Amino acid sequence: MTLRIFTLIGILFCSTSYVGALEVPENLSQFELDNGLKIIVIENHRAPIVNHTLWYDVGASDDPPGKSGLTHFVEHLMFEGTKNTEAGEFDNRIKLMGGFNTAFTNQEGSGYTVEVSTEYLEQVMELEADRMVNLTFKPELVLRERDVILEERKQRVDSSPSSLLREQLSATLFQNHPYGIPTIGWEHEMRSLTLEDAKSFYKKYYHPKNATLVVSGDVYPDQVLELAKKYYGHLESPDDFERRPKLLEPPHMAERRVLFRDPRVSAEYVFRKYYVPTEIASDEENLAAIAVMVEVLGGSGITSVLGEKLTVEEKIATYTGAGFIGDVTRPVVINIYVVPAQGVSLEEAEAKMDEVIAGFLEEGVDKDHLDRIKKQIKYSRIYAQDDAKNAAMEYGYGFVNGLTVEQTAAWTGQMLNTDEKSVLEAAEILLSKNNSVTGWLLKEVTEQ
């Protein structure tokens, strides 16, 4: 049984690399234009559709101090008009093509996706290239859009005790790295964002050298390259572009606890985050072992170690789960949660969770279980081919996360190469509670 209680699952399984290929696939081609724009073309002639996604290597981690939420704010402003288009015209034009478009921001990157019938690829490129350099910042639109992102924060975060808990957990876990600051931003800083902030941020990060174009679907590499040269080729990148220095976490030396009380909580649960130190997580074999370990421990509902022990055998939980997020190039976090059964306290649920972890380390990894997970990894690659978008997203995320195409392609193979021993060793990180924060989501008891 899989949990869809909250969007948790998104966090746990958002490693799109999970459906990767063993080596750079034959249908993938790479180019780089003279101005530094990288291009990835992935052919998939399953349907006469093309997915055009332009990725900028700028995420919330790049928000300047005191300006949290700026990356996401700029993403919104990308729809507010250029020298050549009115506000909202981008959407209108895509719509007239019958297309779909969206944009997204996370800690590492910003992506702009358009999906259309293949014949519109050229028009999409023209529009997307235009807003790489020609954005206009109309004061009244900027202020209005700032109200919109404040409403977005209220809707996505402030309205949900689970989201607020996760925000508090990340803020507590990270001691130096910007992952402790939410992508959407802290409200007081979002309120202070200005037109000038947005403009200079856009100038600094939106240019060919800082972008990768991923085009997937019913297209051919030469055709994409020719069009890309025509529309992106003449755009210029600044000479003095410098990224922020990579910040590292100091050693974590204290176990942390977060008790989050809210009158809107109706079902309590335990949610723990472990930070995996860079010296461990930056090794590809270690990280693959961690990914598989997390799947064995809690990735699949009742067939995982946590699920079988706590929901089926001991019956002290209704839901359990585990997942991980991160790459060799950036911080890695393991998430584990237990939603206790009725009448079971959070204290007991947490103690049982620790018991299962300790037992897992003692008993080791079941070979059949590991083999089954590897089979599923292989099958998931077949399913992924059904939609050209999957591969496109995988390589796009890889780019903003700092991975080469080769690294992204190698990921599946690395997971398949793990064995019982490496997976068990990876689980040792779960014993270092000093690297962790444990959260309790609690009903607020109001005094009469």
Place this chain on the structure above:
Amino acid sequence: MIKKVIFVVTSFLLLIPGLNAAVDIQEFETPNGIEVWLVEDHSNPILALQMFFLTGSVHDPVEKEGSTYMMMGLLEEGTDDLDAVGFQIEVEELGARFDFNTYKEAVAVSAQMITENLEPSVDLLRKALEQPSFDSEPMERVRGQILTNIDFDEKDPEEIAFDAFIDIMFGDHPLNRKREGNKTSITNLTREDIIAAYQNALVRGKVVVGAAGDITADQLGELLDGLLGGLPDTTPPVVPALALPQEGHVETIDFPTPQSTIVFGHRGLIRNDPDFLMAYVLNEVFGRSGFNSRLQKKLRVDLGLTYGIGSFLSTYQTGGMVIGRMATANQTVNEAIDAIRQEWAKIANEGITQEELDTIKMYLKGSYHLRFKTNEDIAGILAGMQLDNIPASYVKHRNDMIEAIELGDINRVAKNLFRPEELVFVVVGQPDTPS
């Protein structure tokens, strides 16, 4: 197992309106008389199946609310010869993906299977449908999950708002029964109740099947007869007629949160209404088309009151609704409600413009085939169309039907569809008192 889905107020309608897609639908009956539509595609070694059985939570007996939902959640929790964990292990070994879902008017079984494992995968699914164990272990666990989900929903402003809205609209009609049931009914359900729900719902008397992927029609016919042949050939009972209220008002539910969630709407059309396609097109202009819908333009773009506002047509066999939702700061709720009322009155009185009609036609025609992307998408569309009694030929003619819509006709429908005086608003939050 029970998954948590955010809100399934609408039945299936959002699947349907399509365009002239380049898919070749084969329509046939299996030797045992099961209706099936297939799009054959051998480019990827997988098969997607979508099946609807026309019994849903609307058929739950009084005080047994949620029995169909719980029963469906238990189908993948063990069979006569496999316990829950054993069953899931088999699923994982085969790389199969099964999904069991409950709607108000139907239950759904969907499957995606890898060609090389097709036979054992279908056999495993057959056991789940024919020989579910309904043992006490999975039953108590799934009961606990449903109760936990009900707990979550009770404090989710979106759920609270939709439930209150649906309660106003459906009143005493069985459609008002929550598919998840309520705490009392779920707590009291027995194994016998679950078996009764199973015997009501899993019958092949009225089942529709959509399939897409790596299989031929002959192979599929044989497969389906094997899969469903063991189920009884009875049909579900008829649901009583529905009368929706026609009086507008604003209902506020106090909830401690900085932002209010607002659900609004009134009665609408059923899917088989001759005006439905025009109503669908109107709603695309009004509340469904991304940043450019009238509601988004007014409330997000012009007024900056919300991150998002939208409306949709909800259809059931016996009645339909126009429903919208948005969230806005407590201080701006009244401003938002005024703006929604104005937009509602404007489209009712003035209709849409020729330019809006031309634009939306281009969008709807151009986007139709984008829906037929994956095997899973296609199987879902094919089954959904059958559920709504839409002929397979619709896929070929749909764009022509859209093209043929004239401004005068659609604006006549607008006047009938949008009824500002009937608007019901449910506000969950702590809005300022109207000045």
